[in-house]
Amino acid sequence: MRLEFVKAFVNSTTEILGDLLGSEVAVRSMAMQANPSADREVITIIGLMGEVQGDVIIDLDQETAEQLGGFLTGEVAHGMTPLxxxxxxxxxxxxxxxxxxxxxxxxxxxxxxPPNIFTESHLRHHDKQFETLVAPITTAYGEVRISVAIQDLN
Amino acid sequence: MFETLDSFNSNSSPMTCLVVDDSAFMRFHLKRLIRSFKNITASEATNGDEAITEYQRLHPDFVLMDIIMPGIQGVETVKKIREFDPSARVIMVSSVAYKEMVEEAFDAGAKYFIPKPVTTEALRKAIECVLGAAA
Structure with missing residues (x-):
């Protein structure tokens, strides 16, 4: 796994969360896992193609998702609506x-x-079995977890 | 030629904008920003094919165009719109903004490029630029 790519994904996620929320966000820790997995209620998967292949998975619990979504839309969240x-x-x-x-x-x-989002699916197993770096990111609205599962094709 | 978006709007009939993005949130967000400017109305399209149809129907003053969409992508959509209307004013709005992609968008005929996330000021500057350049 190319660690400079993993670092780029974790850093950019931290930056974007900070930009969007206008409050402090922090990476608490990073850990390697044998396979990608995500067990929270709201899961977004983005596929990567090119000289590297794999997925980036961002998962969070529903309460955090509703609070983040509510902040971004400026609306009170009543469940995970399409918006x-x-x-x-x-x-x-x-x-x-x-x-x-x-x-x-x-x-x-x-x-x-484009991102694919799943709710209440509890994705525990993923079709791509790549070594994965998992980084929980703390925000004012709860924890956003990023899992980077990539394989270098070169 | 006008100095600012507000001065342009105060002396003119309403401007029209077409927002093209597959993300419901981005269409919502961009239309919300557009509403904060005076005298601009926004329509929307959710993909490239719909954007071409809506452009031909509405002839908007400018377009806000996403790049990564399912089906026909933003850059290809810009080319098709510019074939129909060589004077079309398109502002690209994308989360992916590497040098080669930005150049590809400008080669296709885009007039401005805004990396996401989009702020009110970045959008204002882009609109003033594309409308001012064409005035």
């Missing part, structure tokens, strides 16, 4: 898009898929 889900998916897309931009500008060709 709330879209706001979480777009937040993930902005975070991963910023990292993709940096990685491409540094010479590695990499593209991303």
């Amino acid at each position: 709330m889900k879209s706001s979480i998916a777009e937040m993930a897309s902005m975070a991963i898009g910023r990292a993709i931009s940096q990685i491409n500008d540094n010479g590695t060709r990499l593209t991303m898929t």
Whole structure:
């Protein structure tokens, strides 16, 4: 796993959360896992293609998702409505898009898929079995967890 | 030629904008920002094909165009809109903004590029730029 790419995804997610929320966010820890997994209620998956392949998974519990979505939309959340889900998916897309931009500008060709968001699905097993770095990010609204599961094709 | 968006709007008939993004939240957010400017009305399209149809129907003053969308992507959509209307004013709005992609968007005919997340001021500057350049 290319650690500079992993760092780019974690850093960009932290930056975007800070930019959007206007409050302090922090990476509490980082840990390696054998496979990607996500067990919280709201899961966004973005696929990566190019010289590196894999997925970035961002998962959070429903209460955090509703609070984040409510802040982004300026509306009181009443469950994970389509607009709330879209706001979480777009937040993930902005975070991963910023990292993709940096990685491409540094010479590695990499593209991303549009985000897919799942709610109440408790995705415990993932079809791509790559070594995964997991980083919980603390925000004022709760924890946002990013899992980077990538494989270098070169 | 006008100095600012507000001075342009105060002396003119309403401007029209087409917001193209597959994300419901981004369409909501961009239309919310547009509403904060005076005298601009916004319509929306959720993908490239719909954007081309709506552009031909509405002839908006400017377009806000996402790049990464399911189906026909933003850059290809800009090319098709510019084939129909070579004077189309398109502002690209994208979470992915690496040098090659930005160049590709400008080569396709886009007039301005805003990386997401989009702020009111970044959008104001972009609109003033594309409308001012064409005035």
